[in-house]
Amino acid sequence: MRADDGFDTLLTERLLLRRSHVEDADTISAYRSDPDVHRQQGWDRTDPDGVRAEIEEMAAREPGEPGGWVQFSVEERASGLLVGDVGLSPADGELGVIKVGYTIAPAYQGLGYATEAVRALIDYSFGTLEADVVRAYADAENTPSIRVMEKTGMRLMERFSGRDGGEVWFGVRYEVTSTG
Numbered sequence: 001m002r003a004d005d006g007f008d009t010l011l012t013e014r015l016l017l018r019r020s021h022v023e024d025a026d027t028i029s030a031y032r033s034d035p036d037v038h039r040q041q042g043w044d045r046t047d048p049d050g051v052r053a054e055i056e057e058m059a060a061r062e063p064g065e066p067g068g069w070v071q072f073s074v075e076e077r078a079s080g081l082l083v084g085d086v087g088l089s090p091a092d093g094e095l096g097v098i099k100v101g102y103t104i105a106p107a108y109q110g111l112g113y114a115t116e117a118v119r120a121l122i123d124y125s126f127g128t129l130e131a132d133v134v135r136a137y138a139d140a141e142n143t144p145s146i147r148v149m150e151k152t153g154m155r156l157m158e159r160f161s162g163r164d165g166g167e168v169w170f171g172v173r174y175e176v177t178s179t180g
């Protein structure tokens with residue numbers, strides 16, 4: 001696997017994926033703060049300053065570079081509006097494995113945008129980063145996210161449970177390999 005120091009944008013039929021920049025923070029903060037969105041993700045902070053700090057931290061990293069996430073903002077090409085974000089990160093200590101994450105703002109959900117963006121991310125991970133495996137995690141009850149995984153060709157690899165305070169939490173791990 002390799003890091004990509006020449007990343008520009010990823011284009012799909014309806015979407016453009018580009019590096020997130022600090023001017024995106026207010027929009028991203030607004031949809032991440034929606035309780036239905038926040039419930040599914042592990043973000044510590046969703047306020048604009050927190051999102052801005054995270055974007056600044058990621059700006060120093062190339063996609064595919066070990067050590068953490070790189071985030072792309074997802075724009076609707078027809079309107080130029082920011083409708084969500086996706087991210088990728090090499091898995092710690094597992095050569096060739098890329099983890100992906102994705103969020104679409106509630107107003108734009110159900111249009112197939114996450115599926116379209118994640119497909120582009122998978123193609124990019126295999127084609128440009130030369131990853132062997134693309135992986136995603138979700139709460140076992142997060143049906144929309146699991147549908148996105150299934151529609152992008154990922155398969156269920158593991159069911160697991162964890163604890164969040166006193167609450168037991170059930171999760172799933174899905175993966176697709178470069179050989180299909």
Ligand SMILES: CC(C)(COP(=O)(O)OP(=O)(O)OC[C@H]1O[C@@H](n2cnc3c(N)ncnc32)[C@H](O)[C@@H]1OP(=O)(O)O)[C@@H](O)C(=O)NCCC(=O)NCCS
Binds near residue numbers: 137
């Ligand atoms: C998961 C998420 C990114 C999906 O975004 P999206 O753009 O709406 O996804 P798509 O339109 O590509 O596909 C959604 C699929 O979920 C299905 N779906 C949506 N809501 C559903 C529900 N309540 N019950 C069952 N299926 C549902 C849709 O019907 C669609 O599947 P289909 O094409 O088979 O009909 C979005 O819901 C989101 O941001 N959720 C909060 C954050 C999150 O959970 N991120 C993933 C963490 S692992």
